[in-house]
Amino acid sequence: MKPVKIKKVQREELNFWEKTYLVPIFQGMSVTAKHFVANLTGSIDKVNVDYPEEQKVMPKGYRGKHRLTQRDDGTVKCVACMMCATVCPANCIHIEAEEHENPEIEKRPKIFDIDLLRCVYCGYCVEACPCDAIRMDSGIYTIFAPKREDFVIHKDQLLQIKPQSEFAADARPKQGMPALPGHSAGTSSPQIFSPPARAENRDTEPMKQDSSLAPSKD
Amino acid sequence: MPLIKIDDIEFEAPAGQNLIQAAASVGIEIPHYCYHPGLSVSGNCRMCLVEVKGPRGTMAQIACNTPVADGLEVQTQTPTVKKMRQGVMEFLLLNHPIDCPICDQAGECGLQDYYMQYGLYSNRSTVPKVEKAKVVDVGPLVVLDQERCILCSRCVRFCGEVTKTHELVLSQRGEKTRIETFPGKELNNPYSGNVVDICPVGALTSKDFRFKKRVWFLKSTNSVCMGCSRGCNISIDHEKTRTYRYRPRFNADVNQWWLCDEGRLSYKQLHHNRLDSALLKGQPTSLEEAVKTASKLLQDAFQQHGREAIVAIGSSTASLEDNFMLKHLLLQVNGPETVYGPNYDRWGEADNLLRLADKTPNTAGLKLLEIDTSADALEQNLNSQVKLVISLDNDAEALRKLLSSTQAKVVFLGSQASPLALGADVALPITMHAEHYASYVNAEQRLQKVSQAYFPTSEARPGWKLISEVFKPLLSAPPLYADVEDVWSILRSKYAPLANLTYYEIPDEGVSLAPKEEAEKEAVIAAHES
Numbered sequence: 167m168k169p170v171k172i173k174k175v176q177r178e179e180l181n182f183w184e185k186t187y188l189v190p191i192f193q194g195m196s197v198t199a200k201h202f203v204a205n206l207t208g209s210i211d212k213v214n215v216d217y218p219e220e221q222k223v224m225p226k227g228y229r230g231k232h233r234l235t236q237r238d239d240g241t242v243k244c245v246a247c248m249m250c251a252t253v254c255p256a257n258c259i260h261i262e263a264e265e266h267e268n269p270e271i272e273k274r275p276k277i278f279d280i281d282l283l284r285c286v287y288c289g290y291c292v293e294a295c296p297c298d299a300i301r302m303d304s305g306i307y308t309i310f311a312p313k314r315e316d317f318v319i320h321k322d323q324l325l326q327i328k329p330q331s332e333f334a335a336d337a338r339p340k341q342g343m344p345a346l347p348g349h350s351a352g353t354s355s356p357q358i359f360s361p362p363a364r365a366e367n368r369d370t371e372p373m374k375q376d377s378s379l380a381p382s383k384d
Numbered sequence: 385m386p387l388i389k390i391d392d393i394e395f396e397a398p399a400g401q402n403l404i405q406a407a408a409s410v411g412i413e414i415p416h417y418c419y420h421p422g423l424s425v426s427g428n429c430r431m432c433l434v435e436v437k438g439p440r441g442t443m444a445q446i447a448c449n450t451p452v453a454d455g456l457e458v459q460t461q462t463p464t465v466k467k468m469r470q471g472v473m474e475f476l477l478l479n480h481p482i483d484c485p486i487c488d489q490a491g492e493c494g495l496q497d498y499y500m501q502y503g504l505y506s507n508r509s510t511v512p513k514v515e516k517a518k519v520v521d522v523g524p525l526v527v528l529d530q531e532r533c534i535l536c537s538r539c540v541r542f543c544g545e546v547t548k549t550h551e552l553v554l555s556q557r558g559e560k561t562r563i564e565t566f567p568g569k570e571l572n573n574p575y576s577g578n579v580v581d582i583c584p585v586g587a588l589t590s591k592d593f594r595f596k597k598r599v600w601f602l603k604s605t606n607s608v609c610m611g612c613s614r615g616c617n618i619s620i621d622h623e624k625t626r627t628y629r630y631r632p633r634f635n636a637d638v639n640q641w642w643l644c645d646e647g648r649l650s651y652k653q654l655h656h657n658r659l660d661s662a663l664l665k666g667q668p669t670s671l672e673e674a675v676k677t678a679s680k681l682l683q684d685a686f687q688q689h690g691r692e693a694i695v696a697i698g699s700s701t702a703s704l705e706d707n708f709m710l711k712h713l714l715l716q717v718n719g720p721e722t723v724y725g726p727n728y729d730r731w732g733e734a735d736n737l738l739r740l741a742d743k744t745p746n747t748a749g750l751k752l753l754e755i756d757t758s759a760d761a762l763e764q765n766l767n768s769q770v771k772l773v774i775s776l777d778n779d780a781e782a783l784r785k786l787l788s789s790t791q792a793k794v795v796f797l798g799s800q801a802s803p804l805a806l807g808a809d810v811a812l813p814i815t816m817h818a819e820h821y822a823s824y825v826n827a828e829q830r831l832q833k834v835s836q837a838y839f840p841t842s843e844a845r846p847g848w849k850l851i852s853e854v855f856k857p858l859l860s861a862p863p864l865y866a867d868v869e870d871v872w873s874i875l876r877s878k879y880a881p882l883a884n885l886t887y888y889e890i891p892d893e894g895v896s897l898a899p900k901e902e903a904e905k906e907a908v909i910a911a912h913e914s
Contacts, residue, residue, distance in 0.1 A: 247485030248598045263595035269519035273486040273595055296485050 305330025523571030615826030
C-alpha cells in the first residue's frame with residue numbers, strides 16, 4: 167500500500183470588510199429584496215399562482231379527476247363493458263350493469279363508482295375504454311373531501327364533471343408520442359364503438375323491459 | 385381401426401369418428417362452429433375446411449363431415465387451409481355487429497377466439513351491414529340477438545334432436561336468414577338453457593346471467609348439480625364467494641353435454657335464505673355456544689332417558705360424509721341405529737332425458753349407508769320416549785309439524801333458515817356443495833364428488849365436522865376429523881362398495897358403484913331396445 171500523500175492547502179485569508187460579515191449579509195439581502203419587489207409589483211413573469219383564487223391551467227394530457235362523457239341527449243355514454251374495471255391496476259372501479267330501454271344501446275351502468283383514494287391516476291381506464299366514455303381531461307388536480315366515503319364518487323358526480331375548457335398554451339405533447347385522436351374535448355375518433363343510427367322498421371318486437379327479464383322460475 | 389395421417393402424424397382412429405374428433409385425439413384442433421359432438425352434422429359454417437389427399441389431388445373438405453378411412457391423408461396447417469379459414473371468418477363477420485362491449489359472450493366467444501387466430505384484421509366491405517332484430521325475447525331463459533348470429537343452426541338442431549320440441553327455426557333466405565321461434569311458440573322447454581351454452585357466439589344469451597358479470601372475472605370449479613338425483617356434472621362459475629351460474633360439464637355416463645333449466649337456476653339456493661349463524665331457539669349466538677348447548681342436550685337425553693330417547697334424521701340433500709358421520713357416531717353412542725332419512729317434499733317432474741322425480745342428490749347414498757328412507761318408519765318410532773331429535777338438513781314442513789306434535793327437543797344442522805331451523809332448540813349452520821369437499825351418490829349408483837369453490841362467508845362448517853364436535857363429549861376416545869379424507873378412512877372400511885376408494889382419487893367423472901355385471905346386463909338390454 168502506498169503511503170498517503172498529504173497536500174497542504176493554504177486557506178484564503180478574509181479581508182477586513184469580509185471579516186466584519188456585514189457586507190455579505192447586505193449583498194444577500196439585496197437579492198432577496200429584489201425578488202420580493204419584483205414579485206410584489208409583477209414586473210417579472212411569476213412562477214407561483216395565487217392559489218386557490220387562481221387555478222393553474224393544466225397541460226394537455228394531464229391526468230386529472232375522471233369524468234364520464236355524455237351522449238347528445240345527456241345520458242351516460244358508458245355501456246358498462248367493464249374494460250376499465252378489468253384493466254385497472256388499483257381495482258378502484260366498481261360497475262354494475264343494467265338494461266337500457268333502447269335495444270340498440272342495450273346496456274348501461276346502473277352503478278359506476280371510482281374510489282379516488284385507491285386510484286393511482288395511471289390513465290389505463292381511458293386507454294381501455296372502447297366508447298370514449300371515461301376521460302381524465304377535467305384538469306382537476308385537487309382531490310379533497312371531508313370523509314373517506316366521499317372519495318368514492320358515483321355515476322351522477324362523474325357525469326357532472328366538465329372537461330378543462332382550455333389547456334395550457336405551453337403544453338406540448340411528449341416527444342415521439344403523437345397526440346391521441348379523440349382526446350381533445352368535443353371530437354371523437356372513428357374507431358370508437360357506438361351503435362350506428364338504424365332504420366326504425368324492425369320486424370321483431372324488442373324485448374319488454376325489467377319485469378320480463380326476471381326468469382319465471384325464480 | 386383405420387390408419388390415418390393428419391399433419392404427418394400417423395395413427396389409428398376408431399371407425400365412425402370424424403376428422404375433428406380424430407385430430408383432437410392427437411392434440412390437433414380443427415376450428416369449427418356448427419359441429420357439436422352431441423348433435424347431428426350440419427356442415428354449414430365451413431370453418432373446419434381441411435385439405436384431404438384424394439385420387440384427383442389435394443382437395444378442400446369439411447372435417448366434420450369426413451369420416452376417418454384407411455389411408456386418409458389430411459393437412460390442417462397449410463397456407464391454403466389458413467387462407468380458407470381467413471376467408472370464412474371474413475364472411476362470418478361481414479354482417480356481425482361487433483358489439484363485444486355490450487355482449488355477454490365476450491370472453492368465451494368463438495368469433496373472438498378464431499378472429500385472433502385466423503382473422504383478416506381489416507375490413508374490405510364497403511356496403512352497410514344487414515340489420516336484424518336485437519334483444520328478442522324468445523323464452524323465459526333466453527335472449528336472442530339475430531345480428532350476432534352466424535347461422536350455425538346448433539340451437540335449431542338441439543331443439544329438434546335432443547328435446548324434440550322444435551321451437552326454433554331458420555327463416556327467410558340469403559343475407560336475411562335469421563333464427564326465429566315458430567309463430568306463437570316460445571322457447572320454453574325444460575332444457576332451453578342449453579342453447580345458450582352451445583351457441584358459439586353471442587346470439588343466444590342467458591336472461592338470468594345477463595349483464596351480471598363479465599365472464600373473465602369468473603373461476604370454474606367442478607361440481608355436481610344438486611337439483612335432482614341424476615347428479616348432472618356442472619361447473620360452478622363464481623367470483624370470490626358468489627356463484628353466478630352453473631354450466632353443464634361433459635360426462636358421457638350421466639348428462640352428456642346437457643343440464644336442465646331447473647338445475648341451471650338452482651345455483652340461487654346457494655345465496656338464498658341461508659342459515660348464516662348458529663341459533664338458540666331462533667336467537668343468533670356464537671357457534672361454540674351452540675355446539676356446547678347441543679352437546680349438553682345430547683348428554684342429558686342419553687344419561688337421563690337412555691338410548692331410545694335419541695332419534696337422528698339424515699337427509700338425501702346432505703352429503704354422503706355428513707350422513708355417514710351422523711349414523712356412525714350415533715351408533716357408537718346409542719348402540720342400535722335410530723337414523724332415518726325420509727324425503728318429504730322434494731319431489732317433482734321427471735322426463736326421459738335427464739330430470740328425475742326425486743329432487744334430492746343423495747337418496748342412493750342413504751341407501752348405501754343403510755339408512756331407512758321411509759317416512760312411516762320415522763313416524764312409528766317418534767313416540768313419547770323420544771326426548772331429542774337431531775335433524776341433518778331435513779327441514780321439510782311435514783317434518784316440522786311432526787316434530788312439533790312431540791315433546792322432543794330438536795337439534796338442527798342445516799344450510800337454510802327454514803321454519804324448522806328457526807324453531808329448533810339449537811340450529812347449526814352447515815356448508816353447501818360449493819363450500820365443501822364432499823361426495824354424493826346419484827340414482828344410477830354413481831359416486832361423484834364436489835369440490836370446494838370458496839370458503840363460506842358465514843360461520844357455516846361442513847356437516848360432518850359439526851356432528852363430530854357435537855358428539856365429542858359423549859365419546860370415550862373422541863376421534864379427530866380434520867379433513868374429508870379422515871372421514872373416508874372409516875367410511876371405506878364400513879361399506880364394501882367404497883372399499884378401494886379414497887376421496888381425492890375419485891375421478892372428476894365419478895365412479896360407478898353398481899356391480900359390474902348388472903351394469904353390463906343393463907347396457908345390453910338398453911342397446912337391444914334401441
